[in-house]
Each structure stands twice: as structure tokens, then as C-alpha cells.
Amino acid sequence: MSGFFSRFKKSGGGEPRRLPPGQSLTEKFPVFHYGSVPRVDLAEWDFRVFGLVEEDARWTWEEFSRLPRRKVVLDIHCVTHWTKLDTEWEGVFVRDLVEEGIIKPKPEAKYVIQHCENDFTENLPIDLVMADNFLLATRYAGEPLTLEHGYPLRGVTGSFPDRSEEKTVYLWKGGKWLRGLEFRERDRPGFWEGGGYHNEADPWKEQRFSRQF
Numbered sequence: 001m002s003g004f005f006s007r008f009k010k011s012g013g014g015e016p017r018r019l020p021p022g023q024s025l026t027e028k029f030p031v032f033h034y035g036s037v038p039r040v041d042l043a044e045w046d047f048r049v050f051g052l053v054e055e056d057a058r059w060t061w062e063e064f065s066r067l068p069r070r071k072v073v074l075d076i077h078c079v080t081h082w083t084k085l086d087t088e089w090e091g092v093f094v095r096d097l098v099e100e101g102i103i104k105p106k107p108e109a110k111y112v113i114q115h116c117e118n119d120f121t122e123n124l125p126i127d128l129v130m131a132d133n134f135l136l137a138t139r140y141a142g143e144p145l146t147l148e149h150g151y152p153l154r155g156v157t158g159s160f161p162d163r164s165e166e167k168t169v170y171l172w173k174g175g176k177w178l179r180g181l182e183f184r185e186r187d188r189p190g191f192w193e194g195g196g197y198h199n200e201a202d203p204w205k206e207q208r209f210s211r212q213f
């Protein structure tokens, strides 16, 4: 029992905060998406950065693989009420690309749209995309992503196991089969937001839906 509870470390205020309201822990990694799993050919794959950036970019898989990368451990929260603790991801952080001058967002850029296969999109404010709890992940738990979890590249967002002050959003804000980032001045609802999911998606505030279905 102590082992279980010791995983819920105290955050600044002294209260343990790892399981957002209305969530249950799972050891599994459920798969959830709309539509079918796209077939991706790495030889044809590219990744585009466009919109309000000083220079557009288009990277092949090989070029993308040479970008700076690092690892992070996150607790991920699905709007369908499961939370998975201590998930290990590896990939590219937008923050690193900006700090190294590889991407130069214009000052007017306030939002970032993830563009995925089959015209699927997800939207986030730029500060959340630049945070250390958002990455463009190529690997999960030491292995390349599986097809159904977004191979070869997906957005991932979650909360830090050891601190919970950072703004977090539900996992639906991480687009699987990611193909590009668009920097914009104005927000534009993504696929799930268009279907009634909450635009802000903060699991601690239980921002699941913006209206009743």
C-alpha cells in the first residue's frame, strides 16, 4: 500500500495531486481515435512548419531524425476517464527548436495547429506547445510508436509526475500521425473541439466538453 501511495508525491501546496477529478488509473494503454489507422511510408513522409514563422520548413523523415531530441516522463489523461502514470516518451521539443533557432515563430504567433494525416487537426496555445510537457514523440517506452498510437510521430501532452503547477491538457490535444505545425495569430478549433470537446481541456478543472451532446 505504501508503494502505491508513495507514487502520489506532494506538490507545492502539500496536497498530493496526480489523479485529476473523474479519472481512474489504468496500467494499459488504450487506443482511441476517429477513423482508421493511416498507412505511413517513411520515404514519402514529410513534416512541415508553416504559418507565422520567419521561414517555412519541410523536413524528410531523415532530416526530422537529426533534430535535437530528449526524453520526458509524463502522466497522461484521457477524456474517456483513464489516466496512465509515468509514461516515457522520446522525441523533439518545440521549445528546443525555437531556442536553437531551428524554428523562428513570429511575435504575432499565439496558437499552434497540429496537422495530422487525413486532415485531422488539434489546436493549442503556443505557450503550451513550447512547454516541457508537450513533445513531438517518435518513441514510447523505449520503442518506436506503434501504428495505432501514432507511428511515426505524434504530439503528446500530460502532467509531470513530481509537480502539478504546469498547465496540463487532456491527451486528445496530442495529434497522432502528425505531419506538421502551423503557427497562427488566431485560434482555430481542432477536430475534437469542433465536435464539442472543451477548447481549454484542463483535466484538473475537468474541462471535458464545451456543451452537452
Ligand SMILES: Nc1nc2c(c(=O)[nH]1)N[C@H]1C(S)=C(S)[C@@H](COP(=O)(O)O)O[C@H]1N2
Pocket (backbone or CB within 6 Å): 029, 030, 031, 032, 033, 034, 035, 078, 079, 080, 116, 117, 120, 148, 149, 150, 171, 172, 173, 174, 175, 176, 177, 192
Ligand atoms: N490523428 C488523430 N490523433 C488523435 C486522435 C484522433 O482521432 N486522430 N484522437 C485523440 C484522442 S481523443 C485521444 S484520447 C488520444 C488517444 O491516444 P492513444 O490512442 O495513443 O491512447 O489521441 C488523440 N489524437
Ligand SMILES: [Mo]
Pocket (backbone or CB within 6 Å): 032, 078, 079, 080, 171, 172
Ligand atoms: Mo480522447
